[in-house]
Amino acid sequence: xxxxxxxxxxxxxxLSSFGGPVAHLGFFxxxxxxxxxxxxxxxxxxxxxxxxxxxxxxxxxxxxxxxLRRAGWAGAGAAWLGFTLPSALxxxxxxxxxxxxxxxxxxxxxxxxxxxxxxxxxxxAGMWGALVTDRVRVGLALGAAAALxxxxxxxxxxxxxxxxxxxxxxxxxxxxxxxxxxxxxQALRVPVSRRAGTALLAxxxxxxxxxxxxxxxxxxxxxxxxxxxxxxxxxxxxxVVLPLLEPAFVPALLPHGAFxxxxxxxxxxxxxxxxxxxxxxxxxxxxxGLGAGVGALLGTLGIFLPGALLMLGALxxxxxxxxxxxxxxALAGVNAGVVGLLLAAxxxxxxxxxxxxxxxxxxxxxxxxxxxxxxxxxxxVVPVCAALGGLLGR
Numbered sequence: 001x002x003x004x005x006x007x008x009x010x011x012x013x014x015l016s017s018f019g020g021p022v023a024h025l026g027f028f029x030x031x032x033x034x035x036x037x038x039x040x041x042x043x044x045x046x047x048x049x050x051x052x053x054x055x056x057x058x059x060x061x062x063x064x065x066x067x068l069r070r071a072g073w074a075g076a077g078a079a080w081l082g083f084t085l086p087s088a089l090x091x092x093x094x095x096x097x098x099x100x101x102x103x104x105x106x107x108x109x110x111x112x113x114x115x116x117x118x119x120x121x122x123x124x125a126g127m128w129g130a131l132v133t134d135r136v137r138v139g140l141a142l143g144a145a146a147a148l149x150x151x152x153x154x155x156x157x158x159x160x161x162x163x164x165x166x167x168x169x170x171x172x173x174x175x176x177x178x179x180x181x182x183x184x185x186q187a188l189r190v191p192v193s194r195r196a197g198t199a200l201l202a203x204x205x206x207x208x209x210x211x212x213x214x215x216x217x218x219x220x221x222x223x224x225x226x227x228x229x230x231x232x233x234x235x236x237x238x239x240v241v242l243p244l245l246e247p248a249f250v251p252a253l254l255p256h257g258a259f260x261x262x263x264x265x266x267x268x269x270x271x272x273x274x275x276x277x278x279x280x281x282x283x284x285x286x287x288x289g290l291g292a293g294v295g296a297l298l299g300t301l302g303i304f305l306p307g308a309l310l311m312l313g314a315l316x317x318x319x320x321x322x323x324x325x326x327x328x329x330a331l332a333g334v335n336a337g338v339v340g341l342l343l344a345a346x347x348x349x350x351x352x353x354x355x356x357x358x359x360x361x362x363x364x365x366x367x368x369x370x371x372x373x374x375x376x377x378x379x380x381v382v383p384v385c386a387a388l389g390g391l392l393g394r
Contacts, residue, residue, distance in 0.1 A: 002071035003078050009036075010063060010082030014271040017059075017083075018379040021238055021273070024059035032066055039066065043189075050318050053331060055235050056307020057274045060084065064308055065190070065315065072191055080308065084300070087271035088278040092296035094265055095282030098258050109261045111363075111389020113354035115382040116264030118367035120346045123239040125372075127339045136177050137336035140170045144340030148243065149347065163244055167233060167337050174333015175326050190315045200313030204306055208232060211302075219288050220298050222248075227277045227302030234307070235331070238273030240338045241303070243345035245280060253284035256353030263350075268382035277303035363388075 009031065017027045025048060032038045039047070051061040060080060067079025098109075132141045144166045151162040192200075208228065215225035226248035234240045242263055250259045262283060266276040281299025282292040290298075314321065321327060355361050367385055370376040 003074045006067045006071050006075045007078035007082045010067070010079045011085065012082075013063075014083040014086045016270055018270050019377055020267075021057065021059040024272075025062060028059065028062060028066065038070055046318070050314060051311060053321070053327075054307070054310045054314055055233055056231060056310055057234070057238055057272050057304065060272045060274065060304060061307055061311040064311055068192070068312065069190060076308075076312065080304065083271055084275060084304065087266075087269035087275040088296070088300050090269060091262070091266060091275045091279040092282045092292070092300075095262060095279035095285075095296060096292040098261070098283050107392060108386040108390035109257065110354070110360075111385040111387070112264035112382060113257060113260045113350075114360055114363040114389070115367050115378075115385035116260050116267065117346070117350050117354045117364045118371055118381065119264065119267045119378050120239065120242065120342065120350050121364075121368050122371045122378075124339065124342050124346055127239075127342065131332075131335040131339055136173070137332070140173060140333055140336040141340040141343065144170060144337040145343040146340075148341055148344040163247070163341060164229075164233065166341070167235075167334055170333040170337030170340075171330040172333070174336070175330040178329040178332045180325065180328035180332045192312060192316050194316045197313045197316040200309050204232070204309035204313065207305070207309075220290055220294065223281055223284065223288055223290070223295060223298045224302045227281070227299050228306055230277075231274070231303040232306035232310070234274075235334050235338050240342055241274060241276055242350070243341040245277070246345060246349055249280055249284055250349055253287045254280070256349040258283055260350055260353040264382055264385075267378040269379070272304075274303050275300065 013024075013027055013031065017024045029041075029044055033041055033044050047062050047065045048058070050065070051058040054061065060083060063079045063083050064076045067075035067077070069075075071078065128141070132138055147166050148162065211221065211225040211228050214221040226245065230241055230244035230248075233244055246259060250256055259280075262279040263276055266273050266279065269275065277299040278296045279299075281295035281297070281302075283295075285292045285295030288295060355364060363385070367381055370381050371378065
């Protein structure tokens with residue numbers, strides 16, 4: 001049965017795919033193009049291009065499309081479930097532990113926070129080199145960072161709307177001032193009609209409006225809207241969920257330390273970094289009047305749902321979408337802006353929540369050196385920092 005085959009393959013990948021979305025895409029190519037020949041290289045490259053063009057978790061979106069092509073709609077669901085389940089369960093359990101106060105003040109938590117600071121610094125440096133390539137993009141990145149740092153003082157209730165406004169302005173400036181290479185996508189064979197694609201895109205917009213309106217009721221609706229909004233805005237890589245989620249959770253639902261520690265732990269997990277939302281849902285559940293399991297489930301579904309709907313809805317329109325120069329230029333502006341968002345998040349909540357003195361700063365620098373000069377993967381650096389923090393009682 002093809003659906004079971006898809007689930008089994010993606011479950012194995014969900015248990016073993018460390019290293020973030022770029023590494024995941026490499027594992028996927030080896031598995032589905034090289035080993036199993038479910039796709040040609042050209043077809044796989046087109047799926048990656050679609051995922052990179054849209055907001056959302058790129059590796060999970062590619063996995064959805066692979067499952068869809070292999071076993072239809074049920075195959076898409078099986079691919080997502082198999083790839084996401086292992087890390088989502090671990091992160092939810094960790095969130096439940098921290099929500100219960102069992103790790104308050106623990107040295108290993110401080111070690112994870114220091115590792116998280118190093119991981120975010122590495123992400124900022126890598127994304128800057130790849131996405132901020134001229135003076136206009138530098139201005140967009142630094143302007144977005146400055147805006148997100150000072151906006152909370154000017155407009156305390158801005159929350160995620162400030163982020164949305166900054167990205168929208170970057171898209172507008174990029175559309176008007178930047179040029180980006182246009183590549184005409186090939187017609188991908190997918191079992192999604194244009195009518196179904198339109199319905200999925202309309203459903204995504206309708207859910208966004210509904211969750212935004214219902215979030216005023218608090219509880220699970222607020223959690224759904226916070227994670228759905230973040231999932232719909234993530235351009236440029238999974239690390240960008242950090243600044244997008246932080247305004248909704250810190251400090252109203254979680255302290256800075258618990259937020260940063262969860263992000264650090266997510267970097268040590270296999271599978272998608274978006275399961276950080278599973279942790280946040282479980283950890284913030286008491287403050288929202290929810291059970292930890294319900295919170296984890298809502299957080300997980302909320303953050304993955306928009307990317308899935310956008311990916312599956314856009315596939316039948318990809319050839320026309322990829323050929324629009326204005327869309328490419330606007331995306332280039334957004335990508336520069338998200339680097340600025342992550343740069344702002346590196347300062348707060350990451351740096352301010354982790355570094356309490358010279359010894360902590362030294363720990364961040366050593367972890368950063370291991371990640372960059374030493375090329376040690378994050379899934380090794382994070383648990384080592386946690387273990388050292390526990391031993392030293394930091």
